[in-house]
Amino acid sequence: MKRKRSQIVAEIVDTERQYLDDLRILREVFVVPAIEAKALPPGDIKVLFGNLDAVIETAELVVSALEDAIAKSPDPEGQPLGSTFLSVLTPIERAYCEYCKHNEACVAKLGEYVSPECPEEIKAFLKERQAQLVGRTLAWDLASLVIKPVQRVLKYPLLLRELIKETQSAHPDYATLVEVQLRFERIATNINEVKKRKDIVDKYIEKKGNVNVIHGINKKFVRGTEMLKQKTGLSGDITLDSDYDRISTQFGDKATLVAVLKRDIAAWNDAVSKYVKAQESVYLGLEDIYKMNLDSADTRDLALYPSFQLLLDYRREATRVSSEVIRDAEKLSDRLVDMLDQLSAVFREPLLLMKKRNEKLLDFDRVRAIRAKGETPDSFLEQSAAEYPSINAQLIEELPLLTHHAQKYVGRIFDMLMVSQARIYVQLTETLAPIWENASVGTGAHWRSDDIVLEFQEAFRIGCEAEQLASQIDLLSSWWKVTWRK
Structure with a gap:
């Protein structure tokens, strides 16, 4: 031995x-x-x-x-x-x-x-x-x-x-x-x-196997009846699976998140485009302010204002940065939407199988109810019901893995979006902010955005000259009474 x-x-x-x-x-x-x-x-x-x-x-x-x-x-x-x-x-x-x-x-x-x-x-x-x-x-x-x-x-x-x-x-x-x-x-x-x-x-x-149209119509009718009986409490013992309910809800949430995220990325791209394009409106508005101080309509007199050169610098840099930002945002948006489309394609088959699982569950419960009465279910129904445990087990095993990987995949998309947003902010602030810091108003002192806000609030406080002038303009009287005085 x-x-x-x-x-x-x-x-x-x-x-x-x-x-x-x-x-x-x-x-x-x-x-x-x-x-x-x-x-x-x-x-x-x-x-x-x-x-x-x-x-x-x-x-x-x-x-x-x-x-x-x-x-x-x-x-x-x-x-x-x-x-x-x-x-x-x-x-x-x-x-x-x-x-x-x-x-x-x-x-x-x-x-x-x-x-x-x-x-x-x-x-x-x-x-x-x-x-x-x-x-x-x-x-x-x-x-x-x-x-x-x-x-x-x-x-x-x-x-x-x-x-x-x-x-x-x-x-x-x-x-x-x-x-x-x-x-x-x-x-x-x-x-x-x-x-x-x-x-x-x-x-x-893969939609294998033969399709019996009449049998398929009958199955839908019977399943619809069984679902109605369950919802109204007329059905007997109903199979409950808290593990599957939790897992499928988590997976469904991720599928919904993909659709919402695609919409939000499109909105983000649109917002970035509108924001950078608004820089041109800022330039044109400031140019109009300069023109208000001219005695003639000849814009060449703007050269008399040294600070106007800063405005030209701003326009030039804003135009350059805006084109770069819009191009990069559109490129990233297209890439992220493509990534989400690929993820949606991955979700398609599990969602189909989840739907099929729910249909098989109705057959499974119906077979149990028929047997509880001492009757014998038909072979088609019995075969369909027998597939429920296998489909359910497969989903319980694989949905958490897919949900986990989808979460990491979506997290990667968020990371890319946040990095791009930070880059846009840096592009705008590092390029345009120094120009404003060099701008001077009135006495030639350099003003920051906080200074401008404080000066504006002081100039337009109640009782100031600006308020008195506004109250004397008939077209502004209604607005002055309702808005300013509040």
């Missing part, structure tokens, strides 16, 4: 090392060149290789743990492989469940590559890369490499079962081996369940 157990331990460790080597070869020979040379579309790379990096990191962790266990106990009889695998179960489940749920899409994509419709440049790339495998691995092509993680995770329970057969029940690691073997079987079951959920989700996202 000891010799047999030693062989099984050696097989587990050796095959894990070889498996890790194959994963590294897959990345080196196919993934990296495909990305660097842009030989495959980005979407194809995602479908084919998924979270391969995470799978490689997990395989490295497993190999390291196994080698540590062997180093601590050279005697195969004393090597605690059960506790070793127990320590890496969580990362194994996380990495392989994610990888395996895309397996069918990966197989379909590989099928496209061998079809006559496949572009010749892709075929040439795969053929050239395949030649690099000779002498490095027993795998012969891309397909035989990408399937290895699926094969490996399903082989773990088989290897452990063989190890348990050759391990005495009194062995200190026996109970742990049994526990790990059962947990690996649950992982395999979970992977199948995740794949099943994804197949159901893909059916509705």
